[in-house]
Amino acid sequence: MKAISYARYGGPEVLEYGEVPDPRVGPDSVLVRVRAAAVNPVDWKCRDGHLDAILQPVFPVVPGWDVSGVVVRPGASVTEFTVGDEVIGYVREDFLSRGTFAEYVAAPVRTLARKPRNLSFEEAAGLPLTGLTAYQVLTKALRVKRGETVLVHAAAGGVGSIAVQLGRHLGARVIGTASERNHAFVRGLGGEPVTYGEGLAERVRGLAPEGVDAVFDTVGGETLKVSANLVAPGGRLVSIADAEAVDYGGRYFFVRPDAEDLLRLTELAEQGVVSVHVSETFPLERAADAHRLNQEGRTRGKVVVKVDSAE
Template sequence: MRAVAYDTYGGNEVLAPTTRPRPKVGPGEILIRVRSAAVNPVDWKVMAGGLDGLMDVVFPVVPGWDVAGVVEQVGFDTPEFAPGDEVYSYARRDYVHGGTFAELVTVAARDAAPKPAGLSWDEAAGLPLAGLTAYQTLVRLGTGPEDTVLVHGAAGGVGTFAVQIAVALGARVIGTASPANHDRLRALGAEPVAYGDGLEGRVRDLAPAGVTVAADYVGGVLDTTLAVLREGGRHASIADDRVVGAGGRWMWARPDGAGLRALAALVDEGRLTVPVAAVFPLEQVADAFELSRAGHTHGKIVIRVSE
């Protein structure tokens, strides 16, 4: 099968088109023919060796953890799916090796879900990792209608989903972003505030009693979070492990088919949309990584593997 892979840690120079064997399909797994896969910053950070102390790596590595495609084969004891099913998944394994920037990828059935009917292949591929990160953060913090939620990095890849999900959960949402993104946040249901110096005061102007939930998707904002968090409030970060010592949660999304089904339900209800900023063919993964590194896109960067 066609794929893009790397044989050693490094930058874009280590990426190369390749041909890989057809993946084996174990018990409880499904083989997905990839239609689209999405780029996340973790993909090129892993390639640079950034998670070497955390996860085992088996070279050559096919990068990519997000996928949307069609079930081609199911393993033994996999009644949840059948060939021909349209699915999507956050396909991270416990080690780094066979990712989604390839024509075929195997995924544990428990980590997949039916593709939302209202999303294109590109949109569906862009939802799993970032969507689950936002969803799991807010759910674990017990977010509900009585909450005022502060979303740090509300216009970013994860923050955009967090705003929509928190609104769907019935919460009031205050989102930090540059002024250029404030109209986008208002359209999603958030009350925008500019980040940077004076953020605490701007949040207090909107929520004099403080916020009850704070979700940090950018890092470096712990002091502000603690300054505006109401007594008994809950907070978490995906970017700053210091939250643990301050009574918060440090989180990293887990593959979760049930969570993907919950996200699909929000899509079907018209409460969750997936912005796509750019689409690249499989042979241009390096260009997609370069765009991701620049950090200026408003929406997901997608690798279209097949039509």
């Protein structure tokens, strides 16, 4: 099958388009014909070798954890899905090798849910990782309650845009950092935008003088440091970008595949609670360009790779 792969760590230039072996379908997996796969920052961080300490690579690595597609063959023990089912998945294993930037992927059932009927394959591909991250951080790590004020960083990005929508659905007031060009977009999601950068603390204090109840950090570094000083007494801080969150009394969080949570996101998408904004799409053979665009860190919503799978 055709796929994107890399045989060594490096920049986008190490990504190669060509033939790789067809995936083997285990008893607890299904073979999915990939229709679209979203790009996430973790993809290029893995490609650069930044996660080498926790995820062992088995080269050549096919990148990608997000997928939307169609089931073409269930494994021997699978009863949840059948041929022709449209599915989405956060297809992460405990090592790097068999990703979703390919014509087919063998996806463990624990990583899948049915695709939202009201989303295109491209939109649906952008939901699993970002949606699960936002959902698990807000409901399980931060435990956001109705009436609380939540600060979400990079609110126009993939994770941030979903977090704003879910936060509002949970009954919270959501303040979201974004560039000025994305303020209208954040307002449309239900958030109150503030410009990031120098003076951020004062701008947030202007909206929440007593501080915020919860901070959802997606940036790390200086942003994390500033955020720690904005948390009200008894408030919570979670970062998905910087493990030093624990030094500020917060928590570092890494999303996990969860079929039940993913199905809940499908339901919320079908109810119109959650939408996915796709900023740009690329064909599979141009996945390196998709990586470059995502790595710039200025995209609104998701960058998605479309796959024309062989029948």
